[in-house]
Amino acid sequence: MICYGEIGCRTIDAANSRIAAKHGAGLAALIGCVNATKNKGFFSFDLPPIPGQTNGMMMMNAELSGELPKTYRGLDQLKVLSVRHWTKRTFSFTCERPASLRFRSGEFAMIGLPNGEKPLLRAYSIASPNWADDLEFYSIKVADGPLTSRLQNLQVGDEILIRPKPVGTLVHDALIAGKRLVLFSTGTGIAPFASIIRDPETYDKFERVVLTHTCRDIDELDYGKHLLAEIEGDELLSDVVGGRLTLISTTTRQDSAQMGRMTDWLRDDRFAAATSGPLSAEHDRVMICGSMAMLQDHKAICEGLGMAEGSNSAPGAFVIEKAFVD
Numbered sequence: 387m388i389c390y391g392e393i394g395c396r397t398i399d400a401a402n403s404r405i406a407a408k409h410g411a412g413l414a415a416l417i418g419c420v421n422a423t424k425n426k427g428f429f430s431f432d433l434p435p436i437p438g439q440t441n442g443m444m445m446m447n448a449e450l451s452g453e454l455p456k457t458y459r460g461l462d463q464l465k466v467l468s469v470r471h472w473t474k475r476t477f478s479f480t481c482e483r484p485a486s487l488r489f490r491s492g493e494f495a496m497i498g499l500p501n502g503e504k505p506l507l508r509a510y511s512i513a514s515p516n517w518a519d520d521l522e523f524y525s526i527k528v529a530d531g532p533l534t535s536r537l538q539n540l541q542v543g544d545e546i547l548i549r550p551k552p553v554g555t556l557v558h559d560a561l562i563a564g565k566r567l568v569l570f571s572t573g574t575g576i577a578p579f580a581s582i583i584r585d586p587e588t589y590d591k592f593e594r595v596v597l598t599h600t601c602r603d604i605d606e607l608d609y610g611k612h613l614l615a616e617i618e619g620d621e622l623l624s625d626v627v628g629g630r631l632t633l634i635s636t637t638t639r640q641d642s643a644q645m646g647r648m649t650d651w652l653r654d655d656r657f658a659a660a661t662s663g664p665l666s667a668e669h670d671r672v673m674i675c676g677s678m679a680m681l682q683d684h685k686a687i688c689e690g691l692g693m694a695e696g697s698n699s700a701p702g703a704f705v706i707e708k709a710f711v712d
């Protein structure tokens with residue numbers, strides 16, 4: 387539960403208007419779900435949000451099922467709204483959100499491009515939080531990757547395909563209760579956490595949140611740093627976060643202020659020194675996203691501390707998911 391007094395409003399109605407004015411349809415839709423307990427001055431963010439926009443998606447669906455092969459059925463076409471190239475290896479883009487698309491922050495969806503008889507689809511974490519009007523994705527560019535070699539040329543106004551059934555294990559539902567949420571990421575594995583750290587539910591469930599982002603080079607850390615700056619610069623989100631989010635950015639191949647793999651930081655206590663204490667099975671809940679080797683090494687550390695892996699059907703102390711690779 388979040389007190390609306392925390393965002394500087396004396397009444398729930400004032401809080402709602404303020405959120406609507408600041409964030410438009412997305413958070414305004416969230417407000418539609420706000421479960422206000424006016425007497426106590428609280429509202430909760432725990433009901434599923436309803437995206438505010440309609441965008442002709444039904445018509446496109448009809449076109450798809452009418453003219454394209456069976457393999458395209460059930461896919462939506464989404465217009466690209468913005469593209470940003472962060473480095474020569476990474477870029478992000480936003481696109482329309484279908485009115486019917488609901489997801490839990492941290493989930494992924496199958497997205498891609500038309501490719502003859504069969505669409506070319508890959509699993510991509512949704513980087514935007516579940517209350518946002520648009521969908522955001524953060525991607526690697528692989529020169530000879532079947533999808534990213536094409537996706538990296540996206541322009542505003544182009545269309546991508548999406549199977550509108552997001553799923554995933556990097557979600558609050560797969561974790562048992564804890565005090566601190568620790569999010570370990572490498573490379574584009576930061577994408578699901580870009581969603582989680584902008585979701586008010588995260589700060590409702592945890593006292594503190596630590597996000598680690600390890601990349602080869604300094605410029606690859608920009609996406610995460612920009613996210614933090616964006617949260618800090620947002621009046622409402624920064625009130626919700628209340629200084630409880632810490633970002634640790636490290637490089638492994640280019641000299642920088644903080645260097646090394648996070649697995650090494652955990653083993654030699656640099657992680658404990660940089661945060662509010664060592665990783666603990668008692669208080670910490672962990673989400674991990676990166677390459678297969680990175681997942682295995684972090685998983686071994688968590689299991690070594692006595693943590694059990696969680697899933698949607700059996701929540702545990704840590705959860706893992708492979709970052710998108712090609």
Ligand code: A2P
Nearest residue numbers: 572573600601602638639647649677679680683
């Ligand atoms: P390193 O440079 O030492 O391999 P990649 O771009 O290859 O996915 O790597 C992204 C980041 O993840 C790099 O900084 C890399 O460090 C780091 N990394 C790779 N494997 C592991 C691992 N097993 N455990 C922790 N970090 C890893």
